[in-house]
Amino acid sequence: MQLINEVPPVKFEGRIVACEGDSNPALGHPIEFSCLDLEAPAVCKHCGLLYVQCHHH
Template identity: 75%
Template sequence: MQDTSKKSPMELINEVPPIKVQGRFVACEGDSDPALGHPIEFICLDLAEPAVCKCCGLRFVQDHHHH
């Protein structure tokens, strides 16, 4: 039987808030430790909704600073 009290990997990654970055593009490696990460995934942030890394599921949004 499967333990339903534990969260799935997708539930856990969805708990991580979108990461705010400056600029239109971000390079996701999954983790700062190369042994725990994935190949670099370049992600465009032109859309209004968060962009999702297709390797690890982290979400990114463009941080618009208003001066």
């Protein structure tokens, strides 16, 4: 948990993010879809990565 907390939130431009844990399917986890409409970061329930929406105005 300490190592995952050191990873900064991933910035994403869309409203829905799909986390697979790793680009290699053998090392990842089942796809977790998260909505980024809230101000708080979305947390993947499998790996703990944080995602935030990057607003480009």
